[in-house]
Amino acid sequence: MNGFLAMYKPVGMTSADVVYKVRKIVHMKKVGHSGTLDPNVDGMLPIALGAATKAITTLQDGGKIYSGEVTLGFATTTEDLDGDVVERTPLTAAISNAQIDDAMASFIGTITQIPPMYSAVKVNGRRLYDYARAGETVERPQRQAVIKEFTRVSEPEFDAAAGTQTFKFVAKVGKGTYIRTLAVDLGRKLGLASCMSQLTRQESGGFTLDESTTLERLRELADAGQLEEVLHPIQHAYPDLPEVELTQAQWALVQNGGFVALNTTAPRVLVRHAGIMKAVYARTDEGGYHPETMYLANDFGGAHGANN
The missing domain is CATH 2.30.130.10 (PUA domain)
Incomplete structure (x- = not known):
């Protein structure tokens, strides 16, 4: 088989876990994924089978769409809720919608990001998360990221007792963008510590979450000899x-x-x-x-x- 599967990756699994399970289901070794998702992130994970693995880089060029949540008031080591809290800036009053929206709009275009320490970026042959887990620090390379949309899509919720404010967003970005870092930089723009408190990838490589297939469904189709129902041609990478x-x-x-x-x-x-x-x-x-x-x-x- 040669083509793409639009797979749903659940929270708690790595992207490599999904690839491993797909290999077992379709009985193929030549299987790869397009665009890593962190274990605590769910959503669309394009999977390439056979010759389609050659088109993974092309597929990634199409950009991605995310929905998620930002929490203002504290920051963590991992820039999401998986890490330890390293900074608190308790809010005594809610930040206005206009302030939030103006700050978000300032990120539209090409921006410079510094990848989080807990990421797979390599420095001197080692992953940044290896340095972080060893308690070591290293200078992180700057990266250019393209932000096409960064919009608030919910009414912010202010928690006076916790000193936090949370709201949902949608982001349309180019490849290589760290949404965790975008959330942290947004807080910095507002003069607050912040983190990404939830994230779902809605679209990647031209595939949407609505058309995704679960591992359970893929197994059912494989057992029935009907994998062609969810297999997309290689041409999908070249629309x-x-x-x-x-x-x-x-x-x-x-x-x-x-x-x-x-x-x-x-x-x-x-x-x-x-x-x-x-x-x-x-x-x-x-x-x-x-x-x-x-x-x-x-x-x-x-x-x-x-x-x-």
């Missing part, structure tokens, strides 16, 4: 590329990764043979096309690679 059906002569060239002349002027195309996507080809300066990514180099890809 804007035109498709070209190859002649037998053209396929003979493409099959061996050769250059080919095509009846199109598009910069990049998906090439198909017998209805099955085989590769992404890019136009050369001379007008011909050369292979950018080969997916199925033979005629045994099966219907799961087709637009069915």
